[in-house]
Amino acid sequence: xxxxxxxxxxxxxxxxxxxxxxxxxxxxxxxxxxxxxxxxxxxxxxxxxxxxxxxxxxxxxxxxxxxxxxxxxxxxxxxxxxxxxxxxxxxxxxxxxxxxxxxxxxxxxxxxxxxxxxxxxxxxxxxxxxxxxxxxxxxxxxxxxxxxxxxxxxxxxxxxxxxxxxxxxxxxxxxxxxxxxxxxxxxxxxxxxxxxxx
Ligand code: ZN
Numbered sequence: 381x382x383x384x385x386x387x388x389x390x391x392x393x394x395x396x397x398x399x400x401x402x403x404x405x406x407x408x409x410x411x412x413x414x415x416x417x418x419x420x421x422x423x424x425x426x427x428x429x430x431x432x433x434x435x436x437x438x439x440x441x442x443x444x445x446x447x448x449x450x451x452x453x454x455x456x457x458x459x460x461x462x463x464x465x466x467x468x469x470x471x472x473x474x475x476x477x478x479x480x481x482x483x484x485x486x487x488x489x490x491x492x493x494x495x496x497x498x499x500x501x502x503x504x505x506x507x508x509x510x511x512x513x514x515x516x517x518x519x520x521x522x523x524x525x526x527x528x529x530x531x532x533x534x535x536x537x538x539x540x541x542x543x544x545x546x547x548x549x550x551x552x553x554x555x556x557x558x559x560x561x562x563x564x565x566x567x568x569x570x571x572x573x574x575x576x577x578x
Pocket of ligand 1 (some may be wrong): 440441450453
């Protein structure tokens with residue numbers, strides 16, 4: 381039996397579909413919103429409406445923004461950059477920007493190749509990447525260190541080979557502040573292979 385009206389139940393069900401929130405935390409969030417109706421629920425609702433009307437995908441790089449081309453693609457300081465960083469998802473782009481990687485440009489793939497899940501090259505923005513790549517001097521494949529991520533990196537490298545553009549990937553190894561004793565064997569052997577001169 382429902383303990384609240386359908387409007388509240390639906391709000392809980394929708395919030396429970398957010399990453400990191402389950403039914404229990406969604407219930408708590410909704411209760412919090414109801415208690416803070418004036419200071420939180422109404423502004424949140426208005427912000428959602430504005431965001432729904434404004435969000436768009438950048439036609440150049442696949443980033444999400446309220447304009448297309450996005451602020452990063454339209455930034456004149458980045459126009460000179462010869463570095464194109466390829467990421468799986470917008471969240472990876474945001475992470476790199478938080479890390480302050482500098483005046484670079486990005487290309488968002490929208491996922492990775494995964495035959496088991498039916499994701500092929502046509503499902504990702506690989507063709508547009510191959511098309512854009514000649515503008516740059518180096519393409520950095522900043523895909524995740526998963527099997528699918530590395531398969532995708534190999535596929536893109538093969539496709540880019542005829543263009544002669546320098547293709548690199550992020551180093552795999554010891555994290556900053558990491559202790560060797562706590563690392564798994566795969567990471568340690570990768571770190572040894574990718575050692576650099578001091
Ligand atoms: Zn863009």
